[in-house]
Amino acid sequence: MVVPSNIPPHKKNEMEASPQNRLEMCKLCFEKYKSKDIRVSDIETKKEGVSYSFDTLSALKEIYPSDSIYFLAGSDMFLYIEHWHRYRELLEICHFVVAYRQNDGTDRAKVSKLREKLTQEGYKIELLENSAFEISSTAIREKLKNGDFGGLGGYMSPEALDYIKERKIYVLQ
Numbered sequence: 001m002v003v004p005s006n007i008p009p010h011k012k013n014e015m016e017a018s019p020q021n022r023l024e025m026c027k028l029c030f031e032k033y034k035s036k037d038i039r040v041s042d043i044e045t046k047k048e049g050v051s052y053s054f055d056t057l058s059a060l061k062e063i064y065p066s067d068s069i070y071f072l073a074g075s076d077m078f079l080y081i082e083h084w085h086r087y088r089e090l091l092e093i094c095h096f097v098v099a100y101r102q103n104d105g106t107d108r109a110k111v112s113k114l115r116e117k118l119t120q121e122g123y124k125i126e127l128l129e130n131s132a133f134e135i136s137s138t139a140i141r142e143k144l145k146n147g148d149f150g151g152l153g154g155y156m157s158p159e160a161l162d163y164i165k166e167r168k169i170y171v172l173q
Contacts, residue, residue, distance in 0.1 A: 001039050001040075001060070002026050002029075002030055002038065002039070003040075003043055003044055003056060003060075004019065004023050004025075004026045004044065004045060005045075005051035006019045006044045006049070007049060007050045007051055008050075008051055009050045009051070009085065010077075016169065016170050017164075017169045017170065019044070019045040020045060021163075021169055022045070023042055023045045024163065025156075025163055025164070026040045027040045028157060028159035028160045028163055029156065029157040029159065029160050041060075043056060043059060043060065052084075052085040052086070053071065053084065053085070053090055054084070054085055054087070054089055054090040055085075057069055057071065057090060057093055057094055058089075058093065061093050068094075068095060069094040069095070070094060070095045070096075071090075071094045071096050071097065072097045072099060073097070073099070074098075074099055074100075074133075075098050075099065075101045075102070075107055075108075075110075075111045075132075076101045076102075076136075078098045079110055079114060081118075091123040091125075092123070095124040095125075095126060096123065096124065096125045096126070097125075097126045097127075098125065098126070098127050098128065099130050099132075099133075100127075100128070100132040101132055101133060102132050102134060103131070107132075111127065112127070133155075135155060140155055140156075141170050144164060144170035145170055145171060
């Protein structure tokens with residue numbers, strides 16, 4: 001399940017697309033995966049206020065009590081998990097899956113050290129052996145603001161990019 005946030009607590013000043021726009025972009029991106037049972041949920045976009053992962057996963061656990069929940073996060077966010085709202089309780093209700101954001105050994109070493117600490121405390125944390133995405137959402141939004149759409153197809157679906165262009169989301173007016 002893909003869940004776009006309503007108001008992420010860590011990006012208050014960066015968001016330039018409405019929660020409804022982000023929901024629609026997710027739907028466009030994942031439409032082709034419906035047959036694989038990947039769905040986009042509006043559970044956060046229809047609620048008021050800041051979106052905390054713990055609250056959302058708790059609600060999903062109530063809806064799907066017998067299912068295992070896997071939470072995919074970038075290594076940059078995982079390294080700050082101990083600062084997240086109710087992070088210990090969050091880690092109790094899901095398997096955390098970490099995707100690397102940088103290819104350097106420093107990122108991997110920090111992630112491994114934190115994973116080891118948290119798994120020793122009994123939490124389930126898996127590491128993806130992925131090629132890192134060395135571009136941030138901030139850098140993508142900056143390219144969009146400047147009308148630099150070239151090369152972004154490698155980071156988002158053509159449908160979402162067309163949606164952004166048509167509605168001039170993130171683009172300097």
